[in-house]
Amino acid sequence: MxxxxxxxxxxxxxxASLQRGGEPAGRARGSVGAHVLDVDVYxxxxxxxxxxxxxxxxxxx
Ligand SMILES: [Zn+2]
Numbered sequence: 001m002x003x004x005x006x007x008x009x010x011x012x013x014x015x016a017s018l019q020r021g022g023e024p025a026g027r028a029r030g031s032v033g034a035h036v037l038d039v040d041v042y043x044x045x046x047x048x049x050x051x052x053x054x055x056x057x058x059x060x061x
Pocket of ligand 1 (some may be wrong): 011044050051
């Protein structure tokens with residue numbers, strides 16, 4: 001993942017910039033060497049970005 005995703009600035013799925021904010025997408029687990037890098041990640045808001053694409057695919061909401 002990019003630094004922007006790790007910092008909560010970008011969608012974890014599509015990488016879109018979350019200038020209007022995102023919704024929590026869970027916690028990503030990662031590590032670099034001995035450093036644990038568990039971070040909260042975010043995704044596009046419902047109806048925006050890849051979230052809208054997912055809704056069309058599933059038919060939910
Ligand atoms: Zn997205």
